[in-house]
Amino acid sequence: MALERERAEPPGDPEPPARPALLVLRGLGLGDLLTAVPALRALRRAFPGHRLMLAAPARLAELLPLIGGVDDLLDVRGPGPVGLPAPYGVPDVAVNLHGRGPQSTAALRRTRPGVLLAHAPEEGGPPWRELHEVRRWCAFLEWYGIHADPEDLAIRAPGGSRGPAEVVVHPGAASLARRWPPERFARVAAELPGVVITGVERELGLRVAALAGLPEERVLRTGLLELAEVVAGARLVICGDTGMAHLATALGTPSVVLFGPMSPALWGPPPGGRHVALWKGRRGDPHGTRPDPGLLEIGVPDVLDAALGLLEVSV
Numbered sequence: 001m002a003l004e005r006e007r008a009e010p011p012g013d014p015e016p017p018a019r020p021a022l023l024v025l026r027g028l029g030l031g032d033l034l035t036a037v038p039a040l041r042a043l044r045r046a047f048p049g050h051r052l053m054l055a056a057p058a059r060l061a062e063l064l065p066l067i068g069g070v071d072d073l074l075d076v077r078g079p080g081p082v083g084l085p086a087p088y089g090v091p092d093v094a095v096n097l098h099g100r101g102p103q104s105t106a107a108l109r110r111t112r113p114g115v116l117l118a119h120a121p122e123e124g125g126p127p128w129r130e131l132h133e134v135r136r137w138c139a140f141l142e143w144y145g146i147h148a149d150p151e152d153l154a155i156r157a158p159g160g161s162r163g164p165a166e167v168v169v170h171p172g173a174a175s176l177a178r179r180w181p182p183e184r185f186a187r188v189a190a191e192l193p194g195v196v197i198t199g200v201e202r203e204l205g206l207r208v209a210a211l212a213g214l215p216e217e218r219v220l221r222t223g224l225l226e227l228a229e230v231v232a233g234a235r236l237v238i239c240g241d242t243g244m245a246h247l248a249t250a251l252g253t254p255s256v257v258l259f260g261p262m263s264p265a266l267w268g269p270p271p272g273g274r275h276v277a278l279w280k281g282r283r284g285d286p287h288g289t290r291p292d293p294g295l296l297e298i299g300v301p302d303v304l305d306a307a308l309g310l311l312e313v314s315v
Helices: 030-035 037-047 058-067 103-109 133-143 181-191 202-212 224-233 243-251 300-314
Strands: 021-025 051-056 071-073 093-098 115-117 167-170 194-196 236-240 255-258 274-279
Touching: 021 103, 030 037, 030 058, 030 115, 030 133, 030 224, 037 051, 037 058, 037 115, 037 133, 037 202, 051 058, 058 071, 058 224, 093 103, 167 181, 181 300, 194 202, 224 243, 224 255, 236 300, 243 255, 255 300, 274 300
Parallel strands: 021 051, 021 093, 051 071, 093 115, 167 194, 167 236, 236 255, 255 274
Antiparallel strands: none
């Protein structure tokens, strides 16, 4: 469906901004931002004269210079409320990259955009489809005549360096259902060279380090930009189905990703030799309050075999 635009001006504003606003809602986490990179870049190309304003959590701002194309970040968590600061007023175009709605679509509609791009039942929008998260949003934009390349996932490596780390072990995840047991992460870490442990939950990191016989200084405290520096300089990342996996993909660092309740066909890394997605074929509740049974079927030997294979290739 071709995109038809109808310019909307802020009511009562005699001097509209020189650059019309393109408001994009993605009020989610790190992995969600990185899986939306091809769509964001496609929107940047489609609207080169607009000011692209991303509605997303403020903590993600550190990574935006590595992605490029985003002019401003509006601190939004979840589907809204969303609004534009002065002098932007009413967005010329609003795009729902958050979800199928209706809450997120309603939040954008309250901004009274000239054009609103959203999934059905929004008038003229495409139906929601069960696709890999990256391809879902590329197909969504293609519906509106905006070409998006699902392979365009790479971000710029940050310039700094956090020092040598051969293997990054990231044991945390937002939900318990996607957390492989720390005892197993520790057994993996104990067998690999140059391991550092990352994650916002320091107590979890310290526990894994202690069980693996690693000193406390191997548990890193980082912001997102520093975390990107660590990942960019590493030879391997080992983690669950979480934002860290998408950061490894974006920076071209080989990874072993452990899947449980969700299939890698929906959230996994690109196929190929640089990434190994381990999954036992069982689906479950990704927001469950205990480790998913399918995730628990992945054993320490499975992870070590995949890790050592990738390390051997990266020498």
